[in-house]
Amino acid sequence: MPRPAIRDYSLTGPDGAAAVENGRAGAQWYATPIARARMKQLMQRRDGPAIRDTLIWFAALGLSGGLGIALWGSWRAVLPFAVYGVLYGSAADSRWHETSHGTAFRTRWMNIALYHLSCFMMLREPVVWRWSHARHHTDTLIVGRDPEISSPRPPDFLQLLLKLFAIPGGIKSLRHILLHSLHRLSPEEATFIPPMEHHKVYTLARIWLAILGAIAALCLALHSILPAMLIGLPTFYGAWLSLVFGLTQHAGLAEDVTDHRLNCRTVYMNPLLRFLYWNMNYHVEHHMFPMVPYHALKALHAEIKADCPAPYPSLFAAYREILPALLRQKRDPSYFVPRPAPARAPVSQAA
Amino acid sequence: MPQIIDLCATSDIESEDVIRVDREGHSFAVYHAPGGKFYVTSGLCTHEAVHLADGLVMEHIIECPKHNGRFDYRTGEAKGAPACVNLRIFPVTLAGGRVTIALS
Ligand code: FES
Numbered sequence: 001m002p003r004p005a006i007r008d009y010s011l012t013g014p015d016g017a018a019a020v021e022n023g024r025a026g027a028q029w030y031a032t033p034i035a036r037a038r039m040k041q042l043m044q045r046r047d048g049p050a051i052r053d054t055l056i057w058f059a060a061l062g063l064s065g066g067l068g069i070a071l072w073g074s075w076r077a078v079l080p081f082a083v084y085g086v087l088y089g090s091a092a093d094s095r096w097h098e099t100s101h102g103t104a105f106r107t108r109w110m111n112i113a114l115y116h117l118s119c120f121m122m123l124r125e126p127v128v129w130r131w132s133h134a135r136h137h138t139d140t141l142i143v144g145r146d147p148e149i150s151s152p153r154p155p156d157f158l159q160l161l162l163k164l165f166a167i168p169g170g171i172k173s174l175r176h177i178l179l180h181s182l183h184r185l186s187p188e189e190a191t192f193i194p195p196m197e198h199h200k201v202y203t204l205a206r207i208w209l210a211i212l213g214a215i216a217a218l219c220l221a222l223h224s225i226l227p228a229m230l231i232g233l234p235t236f237y238g239a240w241l242s243l244v245f246g247l248t249q250h251a252g253l254a255e256d257v258t259d260h261r262l263n264c265r266t267v268y269m270n271p272l273l274r275f276l277y278w279n280m281n282y283h284v285e286h287h288m289f290p291m292v293p294y295h296a297l298k299a300l301h302a303e304i305k306a307d308c309p310a311p312y313p314s315l316f317a318a319y320r321e322i323l324p325a326l327l328r329q330k331r332d333p334s335y336f337v338p339r340p341a342p343a344r345a346p347v348s349q350a351a
Numbered sequence: 352m353p354q355i356i357d358l359c360a361t362s363d364i365e366s367e368d369v370i371r372v373d374r375e376g377h378s379f380a381v382y383h384a385p386g387g388k389f390y391v392t393s394g395l396c397t398h399e400a401v402h403l404a405d406g407l408v409m410e411h412i413i414e415c416p417k418h419n420g421r422f423d424y425r426t427g428e429a430k431g432a433p434a435c436v437n438l439r440i441f442p443v444t445l446a447g448g449r450v451t452i453a454l455s
Binding site for chain 1: 368398399405406407409414415416417418419421432433435
């Protein structure tokens, strides 16, 4: 049957039901064969890299935020706040993500602590996003199943523009925090959060509401938005880089396939961008083997690249494909960028 | 009468590792714990029926390869979302260098 031009991306619509019926939901996905001994090396957890990166991140946040406070009231505060915003509203995106997988640190409490902090910075409720992200990994870009498809077809360019400042997601989060604080879930959330986890959603929503309320009260008491410039607003004014990174992951690629080589991009980036993005530019690798920590993704890439389509040499090269693809999808929603997956590579050996 | 099932040799599994063994229509995960003890659980994650033997063993925890759900393989206890339902465990007998279980 020909695929309808406009799909229903909601999790409660006919496309989701069809995915369950035809076996695309919860399907077996392709994985490059890697020898168990090598895989065990790649999966090994370490505290060192994430402690180092987190200390650098906190120091950079402290420095830029401190400069912003010191220069508050003058135009010279714009630059430090621009840096602070990106460190907060964009770098926290990859931190919540990695810690949601529990792979950033070896020590469990460190993963949990950084997960809750970075979730708050991104206004992503910890329990909701843990389950939503699990679904994203089970059914990556399966229409009607994946709650994290960032560029549905046909693309909505106004939405994408607003996403540069996290406006659609931020407003939705604030609405949902309110809803959850009233002990209610949206119908979509009810499809992927099991009942035994609902009470955690409600409790955390109330805690977050209290923190956000305290920040608002402090702003009112001080007659200044400075407290919100440090906590809360950077989620919005610093979000642009996380969209720039995030669109490279899947935008314009095939939906409803069960091979991450066809619906994910691996993009080479410089060390600064990789620090901010915690190596999520190795996105095929991350999806194929989500238990490999961010600090081992470069090594995993070397292991499987012969079995994957050619990586994009730069962010610029990725966008040279993404932007025309989105423009074309506006006219023809059935269009996608075909990625040529090489013939199966031989099993790699342990180093 | 419980059925005795021979799963593997103790030497088949490295210390702090797991292997998959399929027998009698069931899939099992057989663990070699640090310290030399052996444990057997159901081979499939209780979250989405993924084979745990592709995951990572860290001391007494098996971490699922799909969404990193964690279980204590000695007790089967699920240690947190998205692993919320405990794993089935099987009492192990070691004899003559073989790992066996009794399946009721
Ligand atoms: S399948 Fe094991 S945690 Fe999801």
